[in-house]
Amino acid sequence: MAVAIIAGMTIMRIVYAGALDLRTDEAYYWTWSKELQLCFLDHPPMIAWFVRLGTALFGDTNLGVRFAGILAMAASQLLLADIVRRVTHDARAVILAVLLPEAALYYGLLMAKVAPDVAAIPFALAMVWALVRLVDSDDGRWWLAAGLFGGLALLSKFTVVMLLPAVAAFLLVPGWRGRWLARPYPWCGALIALIVFSPVLIWNAQHDWASFRFQFVRAAAPHDFSWRTLGDYIGLQFGQVGFVLFPVTLTALTLTAWRGYRAREPVAILLSTAVLVPFLYFLWKSLTLRIGDTWPMFMWPIGFAAVAINIVKLQQDGAPAWFIRSTLRWARIAVSTGIAMVVLIFLYYVAAPWNFLGRTDPIGAEAGYQQVAARVEQELHNAGASWIATSDYRTYAMMRWFFRGRVPVIQINERARFMGFRDPGMALIADHPGLYVVREPDGTGRLLAETGARREPLGRVERSWRGVVMDSYALDKLTGWTPELSPHPDSPFYQWRWLAGELDTTPRA
Incomplete structure (x- = not known):
């Protein structure tokens, strides 16, 4: 038995x-x-x-x-x-x-x-x-x-x-x-x-x-x-x-x-x-x-x-x-x-079709990213963008997973997470427009404003699981700026504390 x-x-x-x-x-x-x-x-x-x-x-x-x-x-x-x-x-x-x-x-x-x-x-x-x-x-x-x-x-x-x-x-x-x-x-x-x-x-x-x-x-x-x-x-x-x-x-x-x-x-x-x-x-x-x-x-x-x-x-x-x-x-x-x-x-x-816990469901809270990826792929084509930018490691990881190397994906901040990582494809990033995928509420305005980057709103997309909206994301066309993959440790783009302290202010399940 x-x-x-x-x-x-x-x-x-x-x-x-x-x-x-x-x-x-x-x-x-x-x-x-x-x-x-x-x-x-x-x-x-x-x-x-x-x-x-x-x-x-x-x-x-x-x-x-x-x-x-x-x-x-x-x-x-x-x-x-x-x-x-x-x-x-x-x-x-x-x-x-x-x-x-x-x-x-x-x-x-x-x-x-x-x-x-x-x-x-x-x-x-x-x-x-x-x-x-x-x-x-x-x-x-x-x-x-x-x-x-x-x-x-x-x-x-x-x-x-x-x-x-x-x-x-x-x-x-x-x-x-x-x-x-x-x-x-x-x-x-x-x-x-x-x-x-x-x-x-x-x-x-x-x-x-x-x-x-x-x-x-x-x-x-x-x-x-x-x-x-x-x-x-x-x-x-x-x-x-x-x-x-x-x-x-x-x-x-x-x-x-x-x-x-x-x-x-x-x-x-x-x-x-x-x-x-x-x-x-x-x-x-x-x-x-x-x-x-x-x-x-x-x-x-x-x-x-x-x-x-x-x-x-x-x-x-x-x-x-x-x-x-x-x-x-x-x-x-x-x-x-x-x-x-x-x-x-x-x-x-x-097997079940229900969501008893709503947005607090520990599995559902991180499901539905294929919806975001599908919309991102559509907007990449419409905007003529050649790379994807994000501001948190969760979105970065899921975009990497769904695109499987077809499009470079960059987390623009917390670059300390990626020390020693390979070139993600800078030839497709430098001087090319990107698609910025950011979870709402977006706290990156001041951070990007200091770089001179231009953001053109393209819309938003929701991520849902079993009929419940878990998160929403803003999609922007990003031009006039090339992210630095290895910024100085004093840079706000390098420090891992920046996201926790300044950007990601919404509690997660």
């Missing part, structure tokens, strides 16, 4: 990946896959390499862009299965471990979309798996494997650094700390992680540590206290992990932490700390900052391993029978209700 469920859910993810239009961030990462970069302003390069793998197999299609996420989900489940098998030697616990991700919306369905977390999750799990193998075998060479996978996880997403406290506790709290600290394996593992991560360090050293400063500004910028952002963070965990599975996982992690630190048991310390430290950090930051929907997602699969292991450990520790039955019952409820919810959401987006 478990095999049938996993096979059915995998087919569902493949259908989802092929049927739904790319979201704006997915198209943005697809543009990265066309560049040969060691790093990017927003994230490390692994997600671009994942996309490049999928498109090499299936071309520039929805499935091609998303295919690596389907592989990442399968790899994550195999790693979870082996982690739980080695700790419990219990087949039922293994089955539970591989079904739990299927019951969480983010993994059971949304692993089929492109995000840096899709790359980070299997590598983070592989690092934990290597450390569990270390406990199982007492072979120090597993430190080297853990360093390799840890470096690959960091090469996928910077927030994976929050797993370091778990690795440090795993090394220092158990009674073996003196033995391992005196041997070269942990230190060599750390060196391997640093070497694997070195492309990001090299790129940043060449670009004034731009991606580190970008992340620091986002994390450290002052914000007022807000109950709303706290509620958004907690609500997001219930939504993406599961209304039952989220509290079940937190309970298991708490019990695992109590058991691990009391008995100085390495695996329990590793699993609980790897989730609770990032969770509590994001909880603290959510008091003043909106936490992104994918930021915590790298940690929860480790928590699913703790759920399955905890049930077996309760039995071994002689916990009251009623408590064991209750724990097992809630785990089963989490799986059954979670998988049912994932299937319903899949059917809603793939």
